[in-house]
Amino acid sequence: xxxxxxxxxxxxxxxxxxxxxxxxxxxxxxxxxxxxxxxxxxxxxxxxxxxxxxxxxxxxxxxxxxxxxxxxxxxxxxxxxxxxxxxxxxxxxxxxxxxxxxxxxxxxxxxxxxxxxxxxxxxxxxxxxxxxxxxxxxxxxxxxxxxxxxxxxxxxxxxxxxxxxxxxxxxxxxxxxxxxxxxxxxxxxxxxxxxxxxxxxxxxxxxxxxxxxxxxxxxxxxxxxxxxxxxxxxxxxxxxxxxxxxxxxxxxxxxxxxxxxxxxxxxxxxxxxxxxxxxxxxxxxxxxxxxxxxxxxxxxxxxxxxxxxxxxxxxxxxxxxxxxxxxxxxxxxxxxxxxxxxxxxxxxxxxxxxxxxxxxxx
Numbered sequence: 001x002x003x004x005x006x007x008x009x010x011x012x013x014x015x016x017x018x019x020x021x022x023x024x025x026x027x028x029x030x031x032x033x034x035x036x037x038x039x040x041x042x043x044x045x046x047x048x049x050x051x052x053x054x055x056x057x058x059x060x061x062x063x064x065x066x067x068x069x070x071x072x073x074x075x076x077x078x079x080x081x082x083x084x085x086x087x088x089x090x091x092x093x094x095x096x097x098x099x100x101x102x103x104x105x106x107x108x109x110x111x112x113x114x115x116x117x118x119x120x121x122x123x124x125x126x127x128x129x130x131x132x133x134x135x136x137x138x139x140x141x142x143x144x145x146x147x148x149x150x151x152x153x154x155x156x157x158x159x160x161x162x163x164x165x166x167x168x169x170x171x172x173x174x175x176x177x178x179x180x181x182x183x184x185x186x187x188x189x190x191x192x193x194x195x196x197x198x199x200x201x202x203x204x205x206x207x208x209x210x211x212x213x214x215x216x217x218x219x220x221x222x223x224x225x226x227x228x229x230x231x232x233x234x235x236x237x238x239x240x241x242x243x244x245x246x247x248x249x250x251x252x253x254x255x256x257x258x259x260x261x262x263x264x265x266x267x268x269x270x271x272x273x274x275x276x277x278x279x280x281x282x283x284x285x286x287x288x289x290x291x292x293x294x295x296x297x298x299x300x301x302x303x304x305x306x307x308x309x310x311x312x313x314x315x316x317x318x319x320x321x322x323x324x325x326x327x328x329x330x331x332x333x334x335x336x337x338x339x340x341x342x343x344x345x346x347x348x349x350x351x352x353x354x355x356x357x358x359x360x361x362x
Contacts, residue, residue: 001052001098002031003073004044005153005161007176008066009342010112015315016042016066023059040110041155043073052163053098061169065318065350066342068111068176071151071165074099080158085125086132089152089162093138102164103140103147105130108175109154111344118154177344183229187247190226192345194277197304198230201339201353210302211236216273218300220263220290221280225250231275232256239273241266264290268299278305288321288352292328295336295356302356306349307340318350325354334358 008016017033020042024031031046046052052072061070075092093099107122107129109115133139133150140147146167154160173179178199180192202210213235219228223244231238232255240246240258250256259266263280276294280287284307291303310317322340329336335357342350 001072001074001096001163002046002049003076003161003163004046004052004055004070005073005163006042006044006064006067007040007069007108007110007153008042009068009344009346010038010040010110012066012314012342013037013039013042015318015342017044018315019064019066020044020055020059020070023064024055027054027058029055038112039155040112040115041153042067043161050098056165056169059169061171062339065340066315068342068344069108069151069165069171071149071163071170073161073163075163076159076161078159080160082158085158086129089129089160090132090136090138093162094136099138100148100164101137101140102133102150103144103167104149105133105139105152106149106174107152107154111175111177115155118157121157122152122154180345183233185249186226186229187224187250188226189345190279191229193279193306193343193351194227194230194304196343196345197341197351197353200341200343200351201304210274215275216268216270217275217277218266218268218273220266220276220278220305222246222258225256227277227279228256231277236275239266239268271298273300274302276300276303276305278303281308284308284310284317284321285324288325289328291352291354292325295329295334295354296332300356303354304351306346306351309348309350322352325352329354 006016013035017035029051034043056072074096107126109118148164148166150164152160152162178196180195211234215236217231217236218239220241222228222240223242223246225247228238228240228250232253238256240256241261241263243260246258291305294300336354338354340350340352
């Protein structure tokens with residue numbers, strides 16, 4: 001197996017390609033990305049047989065910013081006959097060595113308008129394909145979420161890539177996208193950005209501890225309250241910082257204190273803040289620096305924030321801002337974990353999560 005496919009947001013294929021190239025080079029896996037603009041995916045071609053499996057094993061998926069999903073390609077098929085699409089897929093997999101028995105099957109498409117027209121077919125096709133794969137021993141008889149995942153990605157009618165990812169190193173979501181419903185009482189659609197970030201960055205098993213009721217949070221650039229809504233919904237108390245007006249429905253909860261102040265100058269009145277969230281429209285380097293200052297001063301334990309991307313050189317800007325933030329924290333003796341992701345509900349921005357593991361008097 002010599003190919004790896006990575007899903008991404010349409011229009012960000014070059015950024016995803018640059019990222020997988022860097023990761024492969026670090027592992028001394030040599031190859032090149034194939035990029036088709038606005039296709040919603042990147043295909044990385046390895047020069048050596050077996051390197052695709054190595055990449056999907058050894059690249060920590062959580063460190064990928066622009067990739068929503070990645071899997072090793074076992075076979076690519078074109079012009080599948082409408083009368084029998086299953087047999088050619090099974091035959092192609094039978095010819096490949098090293099394909100693991102999988103515990104789940106996902107029949108997907110890239111996230112483009114053209115490809116998504118195939119989703120209705122994908123849903124119908126999944127059931128008979130699953131039965132056929134179980135009959136050939138390609139899937140376990142029962143779903144097993146701890147085993148590898150079989151992926152079938154239709155990029156156009158009759159053309160697909162089939163392969164696998166490892167359950168401990170992939171996105172748990174179909175197509176790499178959490179399926180969220182916009183709350184009708186939320187002040188803005190931006191609320192889904194923060195909800196998705198919680199799903200992606202915080203293990204569900206830790207929500208009761210890390211997103212607990214009664215916590216204090218600060219929302220910089222809060223108005224009209226899309227992100228504050230998510231915090232209030234989890235029974236937190238929020239300092240909402242913005243010169244604009246907050247939604248009255250949030251103020252009526254009694255959980256929100258609105259400060260009409262500059263987000264870069266605000267200091268929490270008490271050092272009891274667990275969460276700092278920020279969606280300010282500012283230079284990414286300036287926002288990253290501010291987040292680092294809050295962590296270093298012990299003003300918060302965890303920070304979730306967006307970095308707005310420039311029109312050109314997006315990947316390079318992201319790498320530089322994140323590296324500068326890591327250096328800033330390390331130089332000040334902070335132990336931390338950091339993740340960054342171009343989420344489904346992000347557009348020209350990425351979302352970054354930093355958790356401090358240094359006790360600064362909390």
